[in-house]
Amino acid sequence: xxxxxxxxxxxxxxxxxxxxxxxxxxxxxxxxxxxxxxxxxxxxxxxxxxxxxxxxxxxxxxxxxxxxxxxxxxxxxxxxxxxxxxxxxxxxxxxxxxxxxxxxxxxxxxxxxxxxxxxxxxxxxxxxxxxxxxxxxxxxxxx
Numbered sequence: 001x002x003x004x005x006x007x008x009x010x011x012x013x014x015x016x017x018x019x020x021x022x023x024x025x026x027x028x029x030x031x032x033x034x035x036x037x038x039x040x041x042x043x044x045x046x047x048x049x050x051x052x053x054x055x056x057x058x059x060x061x062x063x064x065x066x067x068x069x070x071x072x073x074x075x076x077x078x079x080x081x082x083x084x085x086x087x088x089x090x091x092x093x094x095x096x097x098x099x100x101x102x103x104x105x106x107x108x109x110x111x112x113x114x115x116x117x118x119x120x121x122x123x124x125x126x127x128x129x130x131x132x133x134x135x136x137x138x139x140x141x142x143x
Contacts, residue, residue, distance in 0.1 A: 003122045007078045010129055018074065020066035021083040021090035026055035059085050102128050105136075 007016050023029075056062035063082050070080040083089040093099060100120055102111035111128040113121060 003073075003125075004075050004078055006122055006126050006129065007074075009126075010133075013133055014129055016078055018070075018078055018080045019083055019089050019095065020062070020069055020080055021095045022087050023053055023055050023065065026053055028054045100125055102132070104132065 003016075003018070010016075053065055053068075056065055059082070062085065066080055066082045070076055070078070074080065083095075089095065093101065094115075099115065100111070100113060100122070101109055102125060104110045110132060111125065113124060
C-alpha cells in the first residue's frame with residue numbers, strides 16, 4: 001500500500017504530516033548518478049522520485065523541489081510541509097535518509113521502523129494505524 005492510499009483511508013482519523021527535508025543525493029553534492037544498478041533499482045521499486053535534483057540553497061528553491069515531490073510521490077493529495085533551511089526537523093527526527101513515525105495522541109512515538117529506504121514500509125504503517133485506532137475505540141467503548 002502506498003502512503004497516498006493510507007492517507008485516503010485514514011485522513012479523517014489520523015493527521016498525516018510529511019516533511020520534505022534537505023535533499024539526500026543532490027546532483028551537485030553526493031549524487032548517486034544514473035548507474036545501471038541505480039536505474040534498475042529505481043525502476044524495480046516503482047519509485048517515481050526524481051534523481052536529478054540539485055541541492056536547493058534557498059527556501060523558495062526547496063519549496064519548488066518539495067512541490068515536485070508531492071506531485072510525483074503523493075499524487076498531490078498528501079499534505080507536505082517543508083523543513084526550514086536550518087534543517088531543524090531533520091535534525092530532531094533523524095530524518096535522513098527516510099523515516100516514518102507514528103505519534104500517538106499522547107505525543108509519544110508509537111512506531112519508528114528505522115532508516116529508509118528499507119524501513120519505509122507503508123504496509124506496516126497501515127497495520128500500526130489500524131491497531132492503534134482499534135485500541136482507542138476499545139478504550140472509548142469500555143467507558
